[in-house]
Amino acid sequence: MTAQLNEALLRGLTPGVLGILVRRGADFATAEDAVQEALIEALRVWPEDQPHDPKGWLVTVAWRKFLDATRAETARRRREDLLEEEPAPGPAAATDDTLQLYFLCAHPSLTPSSAVALTLRAVGGLTTRQIAQAYLVPEATMAQRISRAKRTVGEVRFDQPGDVATVLRVLYLVFNEGYSGDLDLAAEAIRLTRQLAAAIDHPEAAGLLALMLLHHARRAARTTPEGELVPLAEQDRSRWDTALIAEGVHILQAALARDRLGEFQAQAAIAALHADAPAAAETDWVQIVEWYDELAGLTGNPVVRLNRAVAVGEADGPRAGLAALAKLDSSLPRYTAVAAYLHERDGDLATAARLYAEAAQQASNLAEVAHLTRQAARLNASR
Incomplete structure (x- = not known):
């Protein structure tokens, strides 16, 4: 078995192994360390000698390492009665x-x-x-x-x-950490959320999974080969992952049918409307505004109202969007960038250029700084 397959299998078994140790009476911190040591041992041994019961093997090795660590700590001798008998190796318990x-x-x-x-x-x-x-x-x-x-x-x-x-x-x-280094946190979040949604009957778990899939489906189109941000309206929709979109919509529809609306389902509904539009000009902005109204009612989050102002600007015109924006706190993250976009849509290029430059100074993400700076330069060059 390849190292990559080994690692994927081990990561899937990790929570079950840790849970068994904790249920046997191990304290969480020491048990977690023991499981990590067992995983390292598995990566060393399994390529040459794959066990028939991988989970049982991990439980046995982790439990022994836990015992070794516990016996070495005199401050934990009160646990000796509990830990004296080491369970015999065998199939791992089915409890998840x-x-x-x-x-x-x-x-x-x-x-x-x-x-x-x-x-x-x-x-x-x-x-x-x-x-x-x-x-x-x-x-x-x-x-x-x-x-x-x-x-x-x-x-x-x-x-x-x-x-x-x-x-x-x-x-x-x-999920929102996205990707950095060698680890794709967005993909990892999807894997863990799939696991959770399978373990718990909750519409918001399904809503979150749908939201992640719908956002992740657009990932390939979000940046240029040079790493520059591509706004949603300018993305090449042929690069969107239609299989992920279909799966996300299916999961969302099943969750919404239960009539227990939550914020992740509402966010996923907005993402689904974007995914459903063959082109940016065909986006159903009126329905998106309605979903933002639902989301604002569920959360009271001012950032939701900021995004709603953009949607209003698309559905009812930039001046309606600016009126909605004027009701919000100007210190909100991305407020200035939204104002710049709406002023550009309204034809006030001088104000838009100035606001894009201000927004670039406020942004903390380097890719966003570069994008906003380019927007300001583009408008200044066109005047």
Whole structure:
């Protein structure tokens, strides 16, 4: 079996193995370290000697490594009665603890960044180095973040009910990180959300999966070969992944049919309307505005109202969009960029050029800075 296949199999088995150790009485932090050591051992051994029961093999090796670590710590001798008997090797238990691990890693006591890191490590099966590279931080920094997160959730009972909304929010944060280094976080978020949606009967889990698929379907068209951003209206729609779009729409329709609307379903509905338009000029902006109204009612999020102003500008004309924009706080992220776009649509190129330049100074993403700067230069050159 190739190393790539080994890694994919191991990442899929990780949450189940960790869950078994925790249910046997292992503390979360030490168990998670033991599982990581077992994964490293598997990558070394399996290419030459693939076990018949990969999960059982991992459980046995991880449990032994947990015992070794625990016996080495005199401060944990109170666990000796629990740990004295090592379970005999054999088929792994069928219990799937993945869902409880999601809840544990997205515990409300954790900061969003810590919850994301712990989810990628404990549920995703990624190494600290991979996560650090994805977030462009030193490995030591990420190790400290994960270690603190494990200590924080170490005393949380494994059978406590979790908050689905928090888990979904963490997965959405992972997806929005997109791609950096050697790790595709968007693809990883989709994999984990598929796993969650299969484990839990919840329309918002399905809504989030649909949203991810619909956004990911446009990925190839979002940038030029040189890495420059391509606005949605200018994207080559023949490069959109129609299979992902079809899957996302199918999942969304099933979720909406349950009549339990949530914010991820509403966002996915907006993405589906964009995906359904053969060309930008054929986009159903009136219906998109209606969905933004639903989304604003669900969340009260001012960023939603900012995006709604763009949609209003497309549906009812740029001056209607500017009127909607004027009701919002000008300090909102991307407010100036939206104002620039709407002024350009209204024919006020001088104001639009000035606002694009201001927006470029405010942007934190280098690709966005470059895009806004080019927009300002284009308008200045045309006057």
